[in-house]
Amino acid sequence: MRQRKRESILQIRLTINKKPYEPDVAAGETLLELLRRLDLKSVKFACGTGNCGACTVLLDGKPVMSCLMLAPQADGRSVTTVEGLSTGDRLHPLQEAFLELGAPQCGFCTPGMLMAAAGLLSENPDPTREEVREAISGNICRCSGYVKVVDAVIAAAKRMREGAGGGNV
Amino acid sequence: MKHFRQYLRAGSLEEAVAIRRDVGPKSLYIAGGTTVVPFASKGVDVLIDITGLGLDRTSDHGDLISVGATTRLAELLHADMRMHLPVIHKAASAVGSPLLRNMATLGGSLAGIFLPADIGIALLAVGARVYLTGDGQRAVPIGDLLAEGWLSGYELITEVRIDKRRPGRGAGFAKFGRSAVDIALVNAAAALEVSDGIIRTLRIAVGQTGSKPVVMAGPGLGAEGRDVTRDLVRELAEKVAASVKPKPDSRASADYRRNLIRVMAARALADAAAEAGVDLAD
Numbered sequence: 001m002r003q004r005k006r007e008s009i010l011q012i013r014l015t016i017n018k019k020p021y022e023p024d025v026a027a028g029e030t031l032l033e034l035l036r037r038l039d040l041k042s043v044k045f046a047c048g049t050g051n052c053g054a055c056t057v058l059l060d061g062k063p064v065m066s067c068l069m070l071a072p073q074a075d076g077r078s079v080t081t082v083e084g085l086s087t088g089d090r091l092h093p094l095q096e097a098f099l100e101l102g103a104p105q106c107g108f109c110t111p112g113m114l115m116a117a118a119g120l121l122s123e124n125p126d127p128t129r130e131e132v133r134e135a136i137s138g139n140i141c142r143c144s145g146y147v148k149v150v151d152a153v154i155a156a157a158k159r160m161r162e163g164a165g166g167g168n169v
Numbered sequence: 170m171k172h173f174r175q176y177l178r179a180g181s182l183e184e185a186v187a188i189r190r191d192v193g194p195k196s197l198y199i200a201g202g203t204t205v206v207p208f209a210s211k212g213v214d215v216l217i218d219i220t221g222l223g224l225d226r227t228s229d230h231g232d233l234i235s236v237g238a239t240t241r242l243a244e245l246l247h248a249d250m251r252m253h254l255p256v257i258h259k260a261a262s263a264v265g266s267p268l269l270r271n272m273a274t275l276g277g278s279l280a281g282i283f284l285p286a287d288i289g290i291a292l293l294a295v296g297a298r299v300y301l302t303g304d305g306q307r308a309v310p311i312g313d314l315l316a317e318g319w320l321s322g323y324e325l326i327t328e329v330r331i332d333k334r335r336p337g338r339g340a341g342f343a344k345f346g347r348s349a350v351d352i353a354l355v356n357a358a359a360a361l362e363v364s365d366g367i368i369r370t371l372r373i374a375v376g377q378t379g380s381k382p383v384v385m386a387g388p389g390l391g392a393e394g395r396d397v398t399r400d401l402v403r404e405l406a407e408k409v410a411a412s413v414k415p416k417p418d419s420r421a422s423a424d425y426r427r428n429l430i431r432v433m434a435a436r437a438l439a440d441a442a443a444e445a446g447v448d449l450a451d
């Protein structure tokens with residue numbers, strides 16, 4: 001991390017979706033704001049206080065809320081967003097299952113749900129419904145459509161265990 | 170964009186404390202950031218990152234477990250913790266969502282403005298010791314820290330030490346929130362020592378979220394020397410509820426909170442007795 005001439009600006013280094021970045025950031029810029037500024041618009045701003053999970057990304061493989069983190073805190077870390085889930089034109093099994101089973105309703109919470117689920121499946125490839133519910137307990141869906149999200153995560157986990165392409169995460 | 174003007178990564182404990190001492194109340198330590206980022210007052214200009222100081226290690230010292238202050242709450246949820254300190258495991262898993270637990274740290278949970286955090290209530294009941302660095306180092310029973318008004322000046326929590334469970338001892342934790350991820354309306358924890366079915370020591374901590382946690386010990390409750398029975402648990406829970414003055418807020422009236430305190434205290438006590446090996450069958 002390097003302090004720029006103006007004291008509030010720093011240069012950080014981080015990896016986003018496997019690519020290296022060295023952005024200048026303000027001391028008060030949130031990770032969420034940085035990611036959206038870098039055109040990663042899957043990451044959503046909603047509550048801004050860590051209550052809803054719409055801004056969830058993976059930080060070194062673990063799901064966290066990017067609105068509650070400052071960009072300088074991500075210096076030296078690795079971030080994954082929904083843009084990093086798919087491989088080329090091929091969607092991640094979680095994305096496929098969400099689409100096929102109709103898990104998104106309005107879709108605003110979906111990126112956060114996907115990243116929370118991706119974090120779960122990387123540690124637990126065969127979760128129970130209860131474990132999926134716990135993993136997405138910090139992700140609020142205003143449409144209240146949780147059942148199909150759980151269905152989709154369970155379906156994606158099964159496909160990934162059967163080797164149907166693990167996607168990028 | 171938050172209002173912070175400067176973000177400094179401390180290279181050592183001494184440096185962190187020196188910066189905080191120099192800058193004063195316009196600075197704050199930051200680790201997980203889940204409280205500082207959304208809630209730090211507008212007067213805070215300078216953040217001092219303490220995550221690079223090696224304060225994120227958990228170590229087993231035989232009779233006790235030492236947990237570094239910047240350990241994430243999610244990192245407390247491992248098999249060793251479940252075996253040696255089930256009450257800490259339970260309280261840590263009650264905090265927020267997995268997303269929050271991947272970020273929030275143990276030290277931040279104790280130093281932050283959201284007292285009483287679930288984990289702090291459990292630590293108050295089991296009588297953890299908190300290690301601080303400021304002008305030199307000191308170790309303080311967490312109850313004393315509560316009495317002092319928690320942290321003042323530029324002191325920094327470095328470590329928390331907790332005695333492992335032992336035969337004849339037990340601890341329990343109970344929380345009530347509107348949903349699984351809500352901040353508690355009321356939380357309670359109890360720790361007791363039993364021999365021959367009789368309570369030797371007892372400590373109960375209650376957090377009502379609108380005010381400071383309240384800690385009550387055996388003598389004040391008239392618990393020591395009594396047989397552990399379901400009736401005693403009920404009686405003690407009534408006493409706890411009667412001696413706490415909960416505050417009303419937008420989430421709960423004082424009466425509702427008092428009722429919850431009674432129920433949560435009874436649950437925490439019953440769990441503590443069970444862990445100490447007492448069969449509470451009527």
